[in-house]
Amino acid sequence: MASNASIDTLEQLDKIEQDFKNFVLKQKHPCVMAKSVFKMEHFHLNIYDDVDADSAIKLLNDLEDYIAQYDFESNQFESFLAVFPNTIFVSELAFEKGLWKLLQILHDFDDCVWDSAVSDNPNSPKFSFSLKINNTI
Structure with missing residues (x-):
């Protein structure tokens, strides 16, 4: 299931995937949907x-x-996970800053308009991050 790696070996790639599965399936992960997926x-x-x-x-x-x-018409759920094994955050605040920086970079490179169904204001209760929305979905 893992892809797009520039990790040195397939073993490292498999370990990252297995660690993630163990985190969700074998620890007390609170999200039932994540476990199902x-x-x-x-x-x-x-x-x-x-x-x-x-x-x-x-x-x-x-x-x-x-x-x-x-398939947006299906009841089958899927998840997309992005893992950055070379990035280490020393605190929750550093993680939050890194996440917002990444989201800004993604937004800057995105060639689609913001989804009109959600707000682009992070302070709004209707905020949702929007990428690659082309009104055909």
Whole structure:
């Protein structure tokens, strides 16, 4: 299930995927949907070098491919996971800043308009991040 890796070996790639599965399925993970998606193998795990512009471009392309193949009419759920094994955050605040930086980079590279069904204001209760919306979905 894992792809887009620039990890050195297939063993490293498999370990990342197995660690993620163990985290969701064998620890006290609170999300029932995540457990279901992993049990049914309905996830797309993608590995990226770092939280930077080069990885963001690859991530955006992978998200576009994922959205294109997703069946929005189906009741079958899937999840897209982006893993950055070379990025280490020293605190929750550092993670939050890194996440918002990545989202801004993705937005800057996105060639589609913001989904009009949601707000682009992070302070709005109707905020939702929008990527690759082309009104055909």
